[in-house]
Amino acid sequence: MKVRHTSLYKAMVLAFASGTGAMMFTSSAAAEDQQAKDENIEKIAVVGTRAAPRSVTDSPVPLDIISGDEFVRQGSTDLKSLMSSVTPSFNVNDQPINDASTLVRPANLRGLAADHTLVLVNGKRRHRSAVITFLGGGLSDGAQGPDISNIPVSALKQVEVLRDGAAAQYGSDAIAGVINFVLKDSSDGGMLEARYGQYYEGDGDTVQLSGNIGMPLSENGFANFSAEYRTVDDTSRSVQRSDAQGLIDAGNTFVPVPAQIWGTPEIKSDFKFLANFGLDLNDTDEAYMWLNYAKREVDGGFYYRNPTSRGGVNKGIVRDVNGVKMYRPDPKIDPVGAAAWDAANPTILVGSLDGLDQQLNCPIVELMPNGLPDQNALNSLAAANCFAFNNLLPGGFTPRFGGEVTDMAMVMGTRGEFGADWGYDLSASLGYSNVDYSIYNTINPSLGADTPFEFEPGSYTQIEQTYNFDITKGIDISGWDEPVNFAAGLEYRVETFKIEAGDAKSFAIGPLATQGFGVGSNGFPGFKPEDAGTWSRYNWAAYVDIESYLNEDWLMTAALRFEDFSDFGTTLNWKLSTHYQIGETIGLRAAASTGFRAPTVGQSNVRNVTTAFSASGLEDQATLPPTNPISVQKGGEPLEPEESVNLSAGLVAEFDNGIYLTVDYFHIKLKDRISQTSAITLTPGDINKLQALGINDASSFSSVKFFTNDFDTTTQGVDLVANYNTELFGGDTKFAFAYNWTDTKVDSRKQAGTDDEGNPIYNINDAKVEMLEDNLPAHRFTFTTDWRYQNVDLLARVNYYGNYFEDHLDSGGELPIYVGSEITLDVEATYHWTDALSTSIGAQNLLDNTPDVNPWKDEVGSLYPATSPMGINGGFYYVRANYTF
Known part of the structure; x- marks a missing residue:
């Protein structure tokens, strides 16, 4: 432990030494004024209303306001993890081995998928990520949501979380709720922050530097800049796989230890920049703009390729049967023969460099009783001009998968007044997301000894353009105490999804392909030129929004929104909500609405083909658009929007003793949810029908997958928030309790046959149904105590995670894990050396709690359940130094 914590100890000493030496700095009254302003402004939100900004207590729907300071005072550096810590209904996990989800982690609000939550920045829609999470832990399988990790935390003034359906106000995706990131807009002052941390295990070292500065933009505006840079070392919570250990015990000295790494991926670099501008044009009008650029490089793990049993690489398809060399029977044609073949002595996959017609002349390489290949037979391959990967990679291999994520966004517009007190807001936005995949320490088996070990499989790109024009006006009606706020608007959006092909060798069909060797970069085959393409759609929308106090205690709101999409048609959604104040203490609120989530262009058009070999020859398993004739032959149909009915009811209470309490019940009925089918076999009859229709490449495919509107769910739950401020032991003390109960049931699902x-x-x-229903804890809460006395701040947060279920390795229920509840404790102590400079030391998960040990850990080496909502890495120490000016 001393060795593991040496670097952390030095960082602590450095942080406190720098703080002591900085006591000469003059105190900053400006910082105190700004803090006071922030404490007031964080109680007001603009999301969920187009009238004047509203107090949280007056909102007719549940609304959380999280100040930027709450994000800073944590050990996490990723925005999604920070959100999860302060909002119990928001969940995200580590995604240790999960294809593209490793690059962009899906997050879930109120138990729904990652793309069921609409994300706004300064009230404007944020574009979605290019990543489609084909492996999303069940709940987010196939989701394509925004990547909020590209927003620097140092740029945030506050975050507003609207926990209610809002599609009638904001359009597609706002089923679970809306998250609005409000950017800093100061014209002076700023901050610098440095932090360092590592896990108790001595890995996962994290370094982050961030800063923010506000500057005047002429005499009538502001220019506010924020930037962050961080690096994160990978972690390992692995045990040696039983099959790998068996090879080592038998004498294979080339097997890595551990053979497969389960942990958070390495973030080699992560840079984020955001600039926010505002300029008063006159007494009533202003221009605004913000720019965001981010790039990060991620490197994660994949599954170990066993050198004796990996299909398409090492697992033999030829052996000696009664003195005659034969191929393994096709299980589709002769399942009994294939089963008998598998029960016989296994062999190593061997290919003839002279071609398929010479493969049967190659030596047979059997596995010996100790499980290792016959070395003498392996040594004889070269003389016969034959090849096996066991001579090139005797210990097997474990691919490393990752890529570079580039994200850019720009919003610009003007707002103000015209005519007789009409308000307007005219804006345009552009969003760009590109994921350039990479994979190394792997092979293209069909190329044999000529294979490279590093590939660029290609990239996905998402581009979105949005144009908005909104108007508002307070209309006085005779006899009404308050004016009726009227709002209306138009929106036009264009979405584009693009696939770029990988390097030629990432998808090449090499000379050994016809002899049972797999095609393409093993683990993530490259996108072929025929997979590449660009697809777009547009939609326009019109909405009307009305809010009015019927009397001084009763607020009513109504919204209606019509949208027309070029690919699936029209949708009309509505929302009604109300808030009624009973005296000065209790307020009742309720809402009812319909909502929708439009299928993404990527889900409708993504194409990816993985090539495999069987005794009948080379065959491709394709993920195709649902409108492709091959998909249509197996039941594919154009995607329709997911549709929801949202109901909520609750109360808000502010008591004279300082207690603030909200309790809200929600009920979300979601129909026609989109998911990806399992592989559906194409029979010879299917192929003949397709060829008769002119689909000439139908014979290339053996099975097909596609996205489909597949199942219906009902999600209900309760959110409880309670806050209390008092004086304790001479210091100002804040108590905050937030609890969430969420329950999801799959009501029906589509039958494929x-x-x-x-x-x-x-x-x-059935296993995916259980994942949808129980992969997230039904019960979660956080209890936070924040005590401030003179120059000292102490914060403690208790986190509770209820029971949950994991279908380990997406095994279809073969490896179920039922995980018990856990409690973690986060603590942080801050000392203010001056009003400008402070240093902090803290621990996330102070007591180093971990999830229940994985009962199937020997299968692939994962010590803990991979989808654990509390993470799998244990305790994390950190230090932080912060300077404001």
């Missing part, structure tokens, strides 16, 4: 016994086959299996 029946098995040989007539039992139904569904596109989503």
